[in-house]
Amino acid sequence: MNVASKTFGALARGIFILSLPLLLLSASIAIAINSRPLYEYGFERYGVSQTTDLSPAQLDSVTRQLIGYFNSSDEPIAIMVVRDGQEVPLFKQKEVSHLADVKKLIQLDYFVLLGTMVFAAGYAFVSWTRRRKELALSAITGSGLSLALLLGLGLMASLNFDQFFWQFHLIAFSNDFWQLDPATDYLIRLFPEPFWSDATLFVGLLTAIGALAVGLAGWLYLKSQRKASPG
Numbered sequence: 001m002n003v004a005s006k007t008f009g010a011l012a013r014g015i016f017i018l019s020l021p022l023l024l025l026s027a028s029i030a031i032a033i034n035s036r037p038l039y040e041y042g043f044e045r046y047g048v049s050q051t052t053d054l055s056p057a058q059l060d061s062v063t064r065q066l067i068g069y070f071n072s073s074d075e076p077i078a079i080m081v082v083r084d085g086q087e088v089p090l091f092k093q094k095e096v097s098h099l100a101d102v103k104k105l106i107q108l109d110y111f112v113l114l115g116t117m118v119f120a121a122g123y124a125f126v127s128w129t130r131r132r133k134e135l136a137l138s139a140i141t142g143s144g145l146s147l148a149l150l151l152g153l154g155l156m157a158s159l160n161f162d163q164f165f166w167q168f169h170l171i172a173f174s175n176d177f178w179q180l181d182p183a184t185d186y187l188i189r190l191f192p193e194p195f196w197s198d199a200t201l202f203v204g205l206l207t208a209i210g211a212l213a214v215g216l217a218g219w220l221y222l223k224s225q226r227k228a229s230p231g
Helices: 001-033 036-045 050-051 055-068 091-130 133-161 160-172 185-189 194-230
Strands: 080-083 086-089
Touching: 001 086, 001 091, 036 050, 036 055, 050 055, 055 091, 055 160, 080 160, 086 133, 091 133, 091 185, 133 160, 160 194, 185 194
Parallel strands: none
Antiparallel strands: 080 086
């Protein structure tokens, strides 16, 4: 193997290891975004039907329409509800604008998920046919990196979730449309801050499970190779 091949292989391995945390996190976020049970859990836990005067059937419709909106190219979002016998928009313009910003972040997440998935699958395929031990070691390293980063973010979130949540919005959004009033804005009534703490935990647990599964797969392969090797 010449120097160029070794360099390319080392670079590809490094990118694979670094891509695993992004792949696992973006996949977990995508699952959460599209998880109707997670929305329903939040609605029930935080009494959203009472705070919004929306029936469970209406909340289910809102959930379906939000998920559909996040996965479509349709703009702007236009969720209608019946109040006093009249069909009216659920969200005001500020909320509609914020949801459009959120949708851009979701599309970015999908882009990261697709890119890291394609690269990781390609690297795994090539390595499986040529360098299986290296692939297993890379998987274990990427798993460990994922868990270390997750632990760091988890500590920051658990110590002061309010500050963590605030800083996330300052970084993620270039406007103040996310600063909503629970007295007048339905979006924050549907998804109060404690819900986002639960959702963050959900994403963290999914990511940790994925990282442990990847690391375990690599470890089991190396263990099987050691047993197969004489001496």
